Amino acid sequence: MDISVLWRPLTSGHLVITWLLLTVITGGRTQHTCNQCDCTISDPDNGEKAIINVKPKCLEGQITWLSSYGAIRLELNPQHAGEYRYCLRVQSENIKTIASQEVLSRTHGNYKLKIVNDVEVQLSPLFTTRGRSREFCISGPDPIHLYLETERSAEDTGVAKVKVFYDMEKTSSTLRYSPMEECRPCTDRELLRAYCSSDFVAVGSVDDVSHDDVEETSVIRVSVTRLLSQKEAIFKKPDNGWSRPHELKGGIHAPHLCGIKHGEGQFLFTGRVRLGRPVLHCAPRYEQWKSVLEMALFNDEVECSYGS
Structure with a gap:
């Protein structure tokens, strides 16, 4: 796919679920509520394994887990009714992280057989990572509970640290996305909305496009000649190497399946910071955008103005 067209990626689909009984870690439980979008937690100083309950109050953010030798029980609850897509990405340093989804298994009672109602918590495995995981998404109308357990081996040296990036996005339950639709062009209305509401808006050109097989993304290296808006330092002056005066550099992620290729000319780049990295939303040619x-x-x- 040439990046010479309007472009709008969506997120990945549902996961295949395999059932496993919940294995409970020995140790106590501690409670932690993320009052901010980003928070830092750590296991107890006594070295015992513990289950830390975490309930973020934001729709997106990250959890930094230090001395991570126990487990996190992560509740993602958007607080508003509707269909949501819950997405997760993990960076695991000096330790292996096993991520699962908690699922309730209900047994209905039968007074004749003297069986009482019973609810059992089971784990549905999502992924295991040592390093960077790719993005995993689950869709549904209810809050979800995720269980992240760490496992240390002899090859793991240094301080264990895990970063968990989460994102809750409201969707329409009537929509069913296909891989082809994930890379469809933006409409004019979507482009105008992206121009005013994106985390970054910039004019520039594509230096090169590389592919990350681990995260299943393409990384678009961009030279920005006109920065209109950015909430985080995505585009900045390079620490080394040559660049033109006032030119900024940065990388933007996009799904690998879109097959993005290097396109010549100037583009308007828009997108948001999602799961800890800038993700492309729309990228029309600048002449088309004008x-x-x-x-x-x-x-x-x-509805907004950046002086352009």
Whole structure:
């Protein structure tokens, strides 16, 4: 796919579930509520394994888990009704992390057979990682509970540290996405919305495109000649190497399956920081964007201004 068209990635689909009985870690439970979108937690100083209950209050953010030798029970609850896509990505340093989803198994009672109602917690395995995991997503109308357990081996040296990136995005339960639709072009309306609401908006060119097989993403290296907006330092002056005056550099992620290729010319790059990395939303050619913007300004349809 040439990056010369409007582009809008969506997220991955559902997971295949395999059932396993829940294995409980010996040790106590501690409670931790993320009052911020990002929070830091750690296991007890006494070296005992513990299960730490974490309940973030934001729709997206990251949890930094230090001295990670026990387990985290992570509750993702958007607090509002509707269908949501819950996505997770993990970076595990000096330790292996095993991620599963908690699922309730219900047994209905039968008074004739003297069977009482019973609810059992089971684990549905999602992934195991030592290093960087790819993105995993689960869709559903209810809050989910994830269980992240660590396992240390003789080859693991140094301080154990795990970063958990989470994202809860409201979707429509009537939509069913296919791989082809994940890379469809943005409409003019979507482009105008992205221009005003994205975490980054910049004009620049593509230096190169590389592919990360572990995370199943493409990384687009960009030279920015005009930075309109960014919430985080995605595009910045390179520490070394040559660049033109006032030119900034940065990388943007996109799904590998879209087959993005190097395109010549200037583009308007828009997107959001998601699961700890900048992700491309729309990238029209700059000439095409100027045409869309001029028409929108004429019809008074632009809700923001960056002086362009």
